[in-house]
Amino acid sequence: MSAHTMDISLTVNGEAVNERVEPRMTLVDFLRENLSLTGSHVGCEHGVCGACTVRVDGVVVRGCLMLAAQCEGAKVETIEGVSDNGEIADLQIAFEQRNALQCGFCTPAMLLTAQELLKAGGVPSRDEIREHISGNYCRCTGYHAIIDAMESVAQARAGGKK
């Protein structure tokens, strides 16, 4: 319980947001509860499973390990934003075609983490892909299909080189 609140101003998916929050509110709870952006999910609330992954000022972060109050002036991007602007459309199609998701609960976060790696350019090896997404737990797929989908997008972005 907190008697105090804070006013924060930030940009979420390109839209200006001014909200009053409790200091204890995490970024992911803020996105889900205050802004109804429910594409970011809450899995473990202690920074392990990665389901709450969002981007803050271009960097992938855990939405459960950052407080909303820390986001004053920040540029926050969520799965809703990168879906609407088409940034990861090829990744999304690859995930759908390859069935690289089952329940889909980890998927928005997995896509943001995948984009972080693929944005760096080049075609990472399967081992490098596995390493990079290891902070995002998937309990359904066994990961193989996710690796396939990411690999195919990396190759396509690199000009179809195999």
Add this chain to the structure above:
Amino acid sequence: MKIVDDSPPVLSALDRPNSYIGRSVPRPNLARLTQGRGQYISDVVLPRMAHVAFVRSPHAHARIKKIDAAKAKKSPGVIAVVTGPEFTKVMTPWVGVLTHLKGIKSAPQYPIATERACWQGEAVCAVVARTRAEAEDGCELVEVTYEALKAVTDPETALDKATPVIHPDLGDNLCFERSLDAGAVDKAFAESDAIVETTFVFGRHTGVTNEPRAVVADWNPGEQRMTVYHGTQAPHMMQNLFAKHLALQEHQVRVLTKDVGGSFGIKVHTYADEMATVALSKLLKRPVKFVADRIESFVTDIHARDHRVKAKLGVKKDGTFTAFEIDDLTGIGPYSVYPRTSGIEANQIVNLTGGPYKCPNYRARARVVFQNKNVMCQYRAVGHPIACAVTEGLVELAAAKIGMDPLEIRRRNLIADDAYPTGSASGLKFEQLSHHEALAHLDAMMNYAGLRAEQAKLREKGIYRGIGFASFIEVTNPSAAFYGVGGARITSQDGATVKLDATGAISIHSGVTEQGQGAEAVMAQCVASAFGVPLDKVRVVTGDTDNVPYGGGTWASRAAGIGGEAAWQAGKALRQNVLAVAGSILQAKPEDLDIRGGIVVDKSTGTERLPLDELARVAYFRPDTLPPGFQAELMATRHYVPRAWPFAFTNGIQASYLEVDTDTGFVKLLKHWCVEDCGTIINPQLVDEQVRGGVVQGLGGALFEQCLYDERGQMLNGNMADYLVPMAVEMPDIEVGHVVSPTADSELGAKGAGEAGTAGAPGCVMNAINDALRPLGAKPLTDMPFTPGKILLALGRV
């Protein structure tokens, strides 16, 4: 590039124009999920909705002396603080027993503890507030006075006279016991050339669904109806249970599932805190939401697999198995879980051990004992990973003992592919399995001889790689034999309703549920194929007891085999109805017409006669132009339940190739293979991904996952940092192959595929680790999970 839009069609006898059976079409509902537009129960928000948090017992066993809620009631945002006795006014307790598990017993369980808490994590008080955070604030202010009682935490001594009885009314701590003695076991052991005997231990683990359990209950006194938004696998089962224990009629309860963030058997049971949430909605006359947080998940989601199995196999010099014998002991929680019971896993172990092999001599005993730990119940592949690891562990120990190749000893004992129909020593009935063909397929797929050569070469360099196998059978498509005969209102049949809308598109309402496995895609494929429309004309609705046919939902690998057949038959029925309308409009015989690509055509020539949208227009808006007395019926419902066999058994074999670092004890999984036979394959990609996902859950149990308890019944690793689940970097690529032996019980011939991976993977990895370490003289490892510490201990390094 491994993505294919459509796999090479594996065409079956069911093939016809618009056939999607055997094709890897993408699931229709995925774009929603990749865009973050899914709606999970944890996303549901309703007007006037309140949140509940629970005060949970810190003791494994304690008497509740006093609960002082005065401070909590004054906490900002708190709406109500409710304790056990108040719940008894609106909800009756339940007892998790089934009549076909002879002698099983349990004690009445309440929504929250009334006098005694029987495990660490059991709810003792509910705090309802405007937000979850405020509800948790309230929980912190509830003062509970406990009198700690002695906790029963060791299954080995649970039945000793000196051990306290958790529920004195039951007389002892024995929940269930089963014995089986087939053939002449003692004689067979006496006639064996060699006997292998060991004890297998399986770590208690749990499902760790990424989305924790979630429920929103909405009692509307105006309608006298309870709507429950519930992340469940079995909506109709829950409808019945909510109604029964709230003293409502079933039609007063509606269960909606929406998207579910992982289930794996975790979300097919009755949870006290979910029942409490529903009761609170009734008490408070407003929507109440409960979403478990991660610690709550670890201490209340069902656990599974806590088994100790003493096991023995006799073998002749030529590799012939003479007899299997097992003694299983499992420590469940303080209650048998309602309504499926906590006796099923042990029962399955008795049923399944030795199952792939021809060996008439089999003796088994299983005992299920109560513990002051979290409850245990059915998790993906129920009993299979244990029965399989025990059987296959013994098989490879026997092979090593008589100096025979592990695949060769299987070839000499697996039930012959032409021996069906046949059965097992435990009484299981097999319609048609393909162990030998699967083994041959696996042998070729993995280049077994090549891997053995590589393994030998690397050993010379001090690199220890292992190859392990596991043949398996899997229970799928359960008939009423699973639960119905035991008195549980869990239906084994399932239904599908198919409707042609006014624009010529199709909707399907199915009683099975989508948990991410792709059930909706399978239903769409079945109906599009049977009816004759492109897939994009088909929409699927599941998970709503007000709107779908009565069905069992998703469990025991039943959705495709049972729900798919119902959808297939409904599609065929609607096709006949639509052709009757077409015949009437076209003045043609219905049997001379066909539906292809959403158009009524001449069957013989394929000439287009009538698009479906035109047919629908006439039927719905100008029925006056149809002949007198003719009524178009553009909706059809069909149900299906397996009748010829209690279960449609599937089979297969897995192989693991791994490397053990003998200095650190770490296991690096290099590659995994699975060949399985689920009968007709409706969607190859979905089957492959069920296998892969299942394998990785099995690998988790084999290498990482364990709910660690101390002797006081305290769970020590109830968080995701300490309870390890498989990460991408630790997992291998998994190659999947198929043999196809359709079941003749249904027209589609599809069996289930959801649990095969989990069934075989742990035993397979165990055998590979022991294969790697055998030249080093290590004592075979049989105690899962195989942590680096245990491996170093086996190597004598620590």
